[in-house]
Amino acid sequence: MKILYFAWIRSRIGLSEETVDLPDGVSKAGELLDWLRGRGPEYADALRDASVVRIAVNEEYASLDAPVAAGDEVALFPPVTGG
Amino acid sequence: MKILYFAWIRSRIGLSEETVDLPDGVSKAGELLDWLRGRGPEYADALRDASVVRIAVNEEYASLDAPVAAGDEVALFPPVTGG
Amino acid sequence: MIRIQKEDFDVAAEIASVVGTDRSVGAVTVFIGLVRDINGGESIADMTLEHYPGMTEKMLARIEAEAMSRWPLSASLIIHRYGHLQPGDRIVLVISASAHRQAAFEASEFLVDWLKAKAPFWKRETTPEGARWVAARDNDAAAADRWTGEPRPIVV
Amino acid sequence: MIRIQKEDFDVAAEIASVVGTDRSVGAVTVFIGLVRDINGGESIADMTLEHYPGMTEKMLARIEAEAMSRWPLSASLIIHRYGHLQPGDRIVLVISASAHRQAAFEASEFLVDWLKAKAPFWKRETTPEGARWVAARDNDAAAADRWTGEPRPIVV
Numbered sequence: 001m002k003i004l005y006f007a008w009i010r011s012r013i014g015l016s017e018e019t020v021d022l023p024d025g026v027s028k029a030g031e032l033l034d035w036l037r038g039r040g041p042e043y044a045d046a047l048r049d050a051s052v053v054r055i056a057v058n059e060e061y062a063s064l065d066a067p068v069a070a071g072d073e074v075a076l077f078p079p080v081t082g083g
Numbered sequence: 084m085k086i087l088y089f090a091w092i093r094s095r096i097g098l099s100e101e102t103v104d105l106p107d108g109v110s111k112a113g114e115l116l117d118w119l120r121g122r123g124p125e126y127a128d129a130l131r132d133a134s135v136v137r138i139a140v141n142e143e144y145a146s147l148d149a150p151v152a153a154g155d156e157v158a159l160f161p162p163v164t165g166g
Numbered sequence: 167m168i169r170i171q172k173e174d175f176d177v178a179a180e181i182a183s184v185v186g187t188d189r190s191v192g193a194v195t196v197f198i199g200l201v202r203d204i205n206g207g208e209s210i211a212d213m214t215l216e217h218y219p220g221m222t223e224k225m226l227a228r229i230e231a232e233a234m235s236r237w238p239l240s241a242s243l244i245i246h247r248y249g250h251l252q253p254g255d256r257i258v259l260v261i262s263a264s265a266h267r268q269a270a271f272e273a274s275e276f277l278v279d280w281l282k283a284k285a286p287f288w289k290r291e292t293t294p295e296g297a298r299w300v301a302a303r304d305n306d307a308a309a310a311d312r313w314t315g316e317p318r319p320i321v322v
Numbered sequence: 323m324i325r326i327q328k329e330d331f332d333v334a335a336e337i338a339s340v341v342g343t344d345r346s347v348g349a350v351t352v353f354i355g356l357v358r359d360i361n362g363g364e365s366i367a368d369m370t371l372e373h374y375p376g377m378t379e380k381m382l383a384r385i386e387a388e389a390m391s392r393w394p395l396s397a398s399l400i401i402h403r404y405g406h407l408q409p410g411d412r413i414v415l416v417i418s419a420s421a422h423r424q425a426a427f428e429a430s431e432f433l434v435d436w437l438k439a440k441a442p443f444w445k446r447e448t449t450p451e452g453a454r455w456v457a458a459r460d461n462d463a464a465a466a467d468r469w470t471g472e473p474r475p476i477v478v
Contacts, residue, residue: 004374006442006444007372007455008455011455056374059374059377060377060380061440075374075377075442077374077442077444078455078458079458080438080439080441080442080443080458081443081444081445081457081458082371082373082402082413082414082441082442082444082445083402083413083414083437083438083441083443083462087218089216089218089286089288090216090288090299091288091299139286142220142221142224144284158218158221158286160288161302162302163284163286163287163288163302164287164288164289164300164301164302165215165246165258165282165286165287165288166199166246166281166282166285166287166306177334177337178333178334181333181354185410189358189359189410190358190359190360191356191358192355192356193353193354194353194356195351195353196350196351196352196353196354197349197350197352197423197426197427198337198351199349199423200341200347202346202347202348204345204346253345254341254345267355267434271427271434274351274427278423278427309424
């Protein structure tokens, strides 16, 4: 599974992209977030407030309940500010 | 008093502009319209339907009740279609 | 700024002059009205725009002043052409510049709605059946009237 | 049409390409978003726009398709820049072309509202206190949401 980070989530984690094996017990986006928070203090800090974390699975906006699977591209980013 | 005609009111009357002495008994725009209608069949035809005649006195939209006086510039035209 | 002219205008140059060097401008909205090749189901060969010199300037200046008083605009522009035009030709240009987009969009829509309802211009079209004066559309009056109620609050 | 690019764009050339030779177009509306030299009371020296390549194209294409399905448009265009920008620089261009102005205005406003709420771009500004990520504005979400109710009837 490829995970992408953007904007201040990217800066806080210090990574723009990583590839991980789908962890055991993770089948939904929210579970993936919980698992990532446990990877280290920079992850916990960047992903602490779920209300400002947007999730996209395979380039589509997704909720915490959305299914995730090995091979998916999951992106985590703050609310968008283009335009 | 200068009277200007525009668009199809101008074409029907066959005049774009004329200067008339303020007729006796005319002190409002509606009275001027009535007087003009009596000047000939082309005037009567052009000004028959007051609902499609717009009046401007000294370059300001005016109602049938608006006062008109010698020296005024009165314009008669159909609803505008610019833009 | 308002201009009434026979000649075409340069949209990019006009946008640049409206924005100028004002770096507080975050949103520019532009409306361009063009001559269509069909109207009311009839094909249009060409068009002549007549206007009332003097009153036209006065009305456009007043409409622009009204927009400037209703919205926090940095600048705005109305250019309206008259004379002989053909399908595809530009008739009118409206530009509004503001810090944020809501004011810029609303102001341009207002300027177009009010100039269509109030500025003394008349269109005469040539169709295969001959020339005809364009009739005013009821919904242009309705579009102008919708600006008389309570304004939508401006969020800056 | 949608484009995501680092380079600036030529507004007049883009308008010409949107209208093309379609003489049924009577109304063109344009929105240009610019970098402001002040935001939230702080002066802005420059800005960097980050985006999510792939998802950005997908979202903008979907937003444009939604506008084309809601309004009778002849054509539309969204160009969004990314990378390093300075105050006064153009960020985004939206163009809508239609027979009549109501559709063109509403479509451009919709396109801007939805791209601001949905397209994955993020702005980072440099202020005298250092660089900061721009926070999303609540009223951008509200502006996007107002298009979910019943549409205003289109009069043609």
